Amino acid sequence: MIGLNDFKRQWADTGPEVLRAVEQVGSSGWYILGESVRRFEQSLAAYWKLPYAVGVGNGLDALELSLRALGCGAGDFVLTSPISAFATPLAILKTGATPVFADCDRFGLIDLDECEAILTSRPEIRYFVPVHLFGHCLDLDKLAAFRERFQLGVVEDCAQSIGAYWRGRPAGSVGQFAATSFYPTKNLGAMGDGGAVLNCKAEDAARIRQLRDYGQSAKYVHDVIGYNSRLDELQAAILDSAFLPRLSGWLKTRRKIAGMYLDGIRSTSLRPVGAPEGSDSCWHLFPVLVDPGRKAEAIAYFKSKGILVGEHYPQALVEQQAIPDRVRQASSRCTRAREFCASELSLPIHPYLHDEEARQVMAACNQWDSV
Numbered sequence: 001m002i003g004l005n006d007f008k009r010q011w012a013d014t015g016p017e018v019l020r021a022v023e024q025v026g027s028s029g030w031y032i033l034g035e036s037v038r039r040f041e042q043s044l045a046a047y048w049k050l051p052y053a054v055g056v057g058n059g060l061d062a063l064e065l066s067l068r069a070l071g072c073g074a075g076d077f078v079l080t081s082p083i084s085a086f087a088t089p090l091a092i093l094k095t096g097a098t099p100v101f102a103d104c105d106r107f108g109l110i111d112l113d114e115c116e117a118i119l120t121s122r123p124e125i126r127y128f129v130p131v132h133l134f135g136h137c138l139d140l141d142k143l144a145a146f147r148e149r150f151q152l153g154v155v156e157d158c159a160q161s162i163g164a165y166w167r168g169r170p171a172g173s174v175g176q177f178a179a180t181s182f183y184p185t186k187n188l189g190a191m192g193d194g195g196a197v198l199n200c201k202a203e204d205a206a207r208i209r210q211l212r213d214y215g216q217s218a219k220y221v222h223d224v225i226g227y228n229s230r231l232d233e234l235q236a237a238i239l240d241s242a243f244l245p246r247l248s249g250w251l252k253t254r255r256k257i258a259g260m261y262l263d264g265i266r267s268t269s270l271r272p273v274g275a276p277e278g279s280d281s282c283w284h285l286f287p288v289l290v291d292p293g294r295k296a297e298a299i300a301y302f303k304s305k306g307i308l309v310g311e312h313y314p315q316a317l318v319e320q321q322a323i324p325d326r327v328r329q330a331s332s333r334c335t336r337a338r339e340f341c342a343s344e345l346s347l348p349i350h351p352y353l354h355d356e357e358a359r360q361v362m363a364a365c366n367q368w369d370s371v
């Protein structure tokens with residue numbers, strides 16, 4: 001089966017280095033917030049060319065801690081993307097604030113024209129969590145202009161976009177904070193949970209360090225209510241010595257496969273969504289759109305061809321049952337996001353996918369018209 005990831009191939013490639021990283025942490029006798037986390041934080045910030053990186057427990061916490069550090073809480077409104085992992089609105093809801101969903105554009109990304117209209121007419125919205133979805137980079141010039149003009153606290157959700165650029169600038173370089181995830185399927189995924197907060201000033205990095213560790217300013221000195229959300233030494237060591245050094249090569253393969261798909265898929269009833277002009281995308285996912293009435297049939301068709309396709313995501317966030325009514329009332333109807341989700345499928349794209357497998361995926365796409 002051609003899957004959305006291949007962790008067995010990844011292990012065959014990286015196993016010896018991963019085991020060395022485990023050995024190094026084991027023999028150090030230090031398992032929480034030690035040298036490995038410090039070293040990885042420095043390597044990640046240098047790789048991403050962003051000031052400071054602070055390792056935390058996962059991407060959800062990276063978002064929530066960033067919002068907390070900006071002072072976001074009960075009574076606040078946070079503009080955000082209508083299509084994302086549920087973690088994005090969940091982090092907002094966990095601070096006590098209310099997410100406000102704008103609709104999406106034709107790429108499934110938050111529609112920045114609609115954002116401008118919402119921000120202009122609703123001055124009570126003081127925070128913004130734009131998601132660089134699918135590995136695309138949103139228009140950073142517009143994000144920077146919104147931050148300035150509307151005096152926003154901005155947390156860029158970069159869980160899917162390490163390695164994505166907007167006209168030469170990295171995703172994550174506009175907000176007071178950038179939040180990312182090392183969930184195993186991500187472009188830089190750990191062998192378990194992990195996340196990081198980047199792009200902040202020194203004092204804000206210190207604030208995140210405090211929040212991730214029970215709100216301590218020094219050992220056993222608790223100034224604020226914090227969390228237990230520490231990236232652990234094992235994950236940091238594996239990321240730093242086995243995975244981060246491979247990331248540029250992995251992203252090159254993702255871009256190559258995306259290029260093959262964009263050139264080679266000629267179906268009229270299965271259409272690659274593509275990338276917005278100006279985004280140098282890192283292709284975390286490769287979405288295509290099919291007739292919503294035939295989506296289930298398309299998934300079964302690909303499976304019969306030995307190909308697993310994904311859905312990112314089956315529903316727009318406003319449609320999720322866990323979303324409180326007050327959020328739906330505060331949000332756009334998200335009609336385009338609902339339509340996008342009803343039609344979207346994600347083709348396999350990952351660093352260990354062979355060219356021959358990518359060609360099989362393209363052939364299956366091109367035969368879909370005649371099914």
Ligand SMILES: Cc1ncc(COP(=O)(O)O)c(C=O)c1O
Nearest residue numbers: 058059060084085087159181183
């Ligand atoms: C866009 C987005 N934001 C946030 C997250 C949350 O990351 P995590 O699963 O590490 O909590 C994810 C990953 O699932 C994601 O894709």
